[in-house]
Amino acid sequence: MSDAFIAAGTERGDLFLFEVDGLRRVARFGTRSGAIVQISFSPDSKQVFARSDQQSLFLLGVPGLEVQQEAVLPPGVTCTFGDAGYGFLREPEGRLIQIRYQSDNAASFDDHSAKILRRGTGSSFFFVGDDNSLNQWADGEARVLTRSNDPICDLAVNDQATIIATGHNQGMVRLWDMDSGQEKAEAMTAIYPRVVVLQGQWAWTNGSLLMMGPNLNATPPLVDMVAPISTLAVTPSGNRIFAGTAAGELAFWEDGSVSTGQLGVPMTQLLGVAEDRALILTGDGRVFLAVRQEDRLDVGELGGFPQGLIHMDGVFGSGESGLIAFTSPHRVMLTTYPQFEHTWLTGGLEQAHCALFMGTRKLVIAQESGFLVHSVSVSEKN
Numbered sequence: 001m002s003d004a005f006i007a008a009g010t011e012r013g014d015l016f017l018f019e020v021d022g023l024r025r026v027a028r029f030g031t032r033s034g035a036i037v038q039i040s041f042s043p044d045s046k047q048v049f050a051r052s053d054q055q056s057l058f059l060l061g062v063p064g065l066e067v068q069q070e071a072v073l074p075p076g077v078t079c080t081f082g083d084a085g086y087g088f089l090r091e092p093e094g095r096l097i098q099i100r101y102q103s104d105n106a107a108s109f110d111d112h113s114a115k116i117l118r119r120g121t122g123s124s125f126f127f128v129g130d131d132n133s134l135n136q137w138a139d140g141e142a143r144v145l146t147r148s149n150d151p152i153c154d155l156a157v158n159d160q161a162t163i164i165a166t167g168h169n170q171g172m173v174r175l176w177d178m179d180s181g182q183e184k185a186e187a188m189t190a191i192y193p194r195v196v197v198l199q200g201q202w203a204w205t206n207g208s209l210l211m212m213g214p215n216l217n218a219t220p221p222l223v224d225m226v227a228p229i230s231t232l233a234v235t236p237s238g239n240r241i242f243a244g245t246a247a248g249e250l251a252f253w254e255d256g257s258v259s260t261g262q263l264g265v266p267m268t269q270l271l272g273v274a275e276d277r278a279l280i281l282t283g284d285g286r287v288f289l290a291v292r293q294e295d296r297l298d299v300g301e302l303g304g305f306p307q308g309l310i311h312m313d314g315v316f317g318s319g320e321s322g323l324i325a326f327t328s329p330h331r332v333m334l335t336t337y338p339q340f341e342h343t344w345l346t347g348g349l350e351q352a353h354c355a356l357f358m359g360t361r362k363l364v365i366a367q368e369s370g371f372l373v374h375s376v377s378v379s380e381k382n
Contacts, residue, residue, distance in 0.1 A: 003020070004019065004045060005018065005019060005020060005026075005041070005062060006018045006019075006020060007041070007048050009035070009050060010036060013030060014028060014030050015030075015031065015050050015058075016028050017062065017063060027064055029058070031050070031052050031056060033054045034053040034054035034056065035053045036050055037051055038051040041062070045062060046061070046062050047059055047060065047062060047068065048062055048065075055072060056070070057069075058070050116128040116152065117355075117356040118356070119357075120136065120138070121160070121161040124161065125137050125356060125358060126145075126155060126161075128166075132151055133145075134146050134148065134152070134164065134166065134176065137371070144181075145181045146176055146182075146183075150172060152166045152168055153168060153169045153193075154193065154194050154195050156196050156202070158200075158202075159197065162178050162179070163184065164176045164178055166195070167193035168193075172187070172188060173189055173195060173216060175202075175215075185216045187212075187217075189204060194229065194230065196233070197234065198234055198238065198241055199238060200238065201213070203232075205229040205232065208222075208224045208225065209221060209222045209225075209229055209232065209243050209251075210222065222253050223253050223258055225243065226247065226249060229243045229244065230246045230267060231243070231244045231269055232270060233271055234272055235275045236274070236275070239254065239255075240275060241253045241254075242278040242290065244267035244280065246283075247266070248262060248265050248267065249262060250290055251297075252290075259294070259296055260296070262299070263280065263288060263290075267280050267281070269312060271312050271314050273314060273320070273322070276291060276292040277289060277290060279302075279312065280299075281309055281312050285308045285310070285328075286301060286309075287302045287305045288300065288301050288302065289302055302340060305326065305342075310328060310353075311327040311353070312325060312326045312327065313356050316337070317360065320337065321336075321338070323357070323376055323378050325363055327352050328352075329352065331345065332345045332363075333345070352365055352366070352367045353366045354366050361375060361376060363375075
């Protein structure tokens with residue numbers, strides 16, 4: 001459905017187009033190749049994709065439903081229609097083919113099993129491959145920026161997406177120039193360092209939370225915990241930070257003021273939900289909510305989540321309303337915030353590793369056979 005038209009498919013293989021106002025039928029298209037099982041409009045509503053159960057794919061013009069492109073998909077190929085000008089076909093061997101709306105050209109890239117995803121600028125994102133390559137995906141193409149000899153355990157990108165910081169499991173933090181792929185600076189820290197961008201500068205952990213200069217020169221600790229910090233998250237403003245330890249300690253930092261709380265179980269991931277609260281994913285796959293109350297953090301477990309969650313990411317409107325994506329093997333669950341209503345995503349997901357929001361309309365899912373893109377909608381108001 002678009003703002004002006006509704007498209008409906010039948011088991012006989014007919015596609016009908018109706019005007020929203022008055023539901024007047026304006027066009028009909030007969031596929032002659034099986035039932036219509038999938039339909040999607042392009043972002044400008046000038047085209048519509050249709051797929052039949054016999055693997056025929058049609059790109060039709062609107063409002064006349066004239067055929068602009070037609071293809072027969074090999075067995076096992078699945079479709080994902082995005083809302084940002086792209087459609088995706090995923091082949092069984094893992095190749096991901098991208099179709100641009102209003103274009104006869106298709107770009108493709110080989111299977112990338114992304115173990116870490118981070119947002120860039122616009123519609124770009126960065127990911128770490130299984131071969132420890134650092135990659136950028138933009139404009140429908142993936143390119144290798146550099147390869148590291150040390151396994152990468154964390155990744156952060158500055159606001160301009162010009163410099164990338166990587167944390168390595170042998171205790172090294174490195175800065176990379178995105179254009180050249182050359183290393184700019186490095187510093188030795190604790191094992192498995194976590195790296196973020198706080199107030200426009202780099203911050204990383206060395207048991208404590210440190211603010212970094214442009215060449216990774218450390219300042220005095222912002223937060224000094226009893227146990228080494230294992231996870232951290234920056235709030236949307238970029239001025240406040242949550243930090244957690246494997247021993248279950250939790251801290252909130254703002255302008256030199258620190259509030260603390262206790263979870264009591266190891267944390268694997270923090271997500272800054274709003275300026276005064278964060279979601280916490282624990283080592284045993286449970287979900288907690290921490291809320292700052294003056295000089296302390298109140299922590300409580302949230303029920304209703306499945307067991308075995310392995311990753312989460314969130315996107316929020318101008319208020320606190322938003323969406324959170326929780327990943328478990330094979331599946332991804334979308335949860336509304338602050339209502340905490342859950343919806344499982346379907347559509348051929350297999351071995352999902354993690355999910356990342358790109359703006360308020362697109363969710364990129366990294367899985368064994370490549371990337372899938374799902375359309376989402378996030379309210380910009382409470």
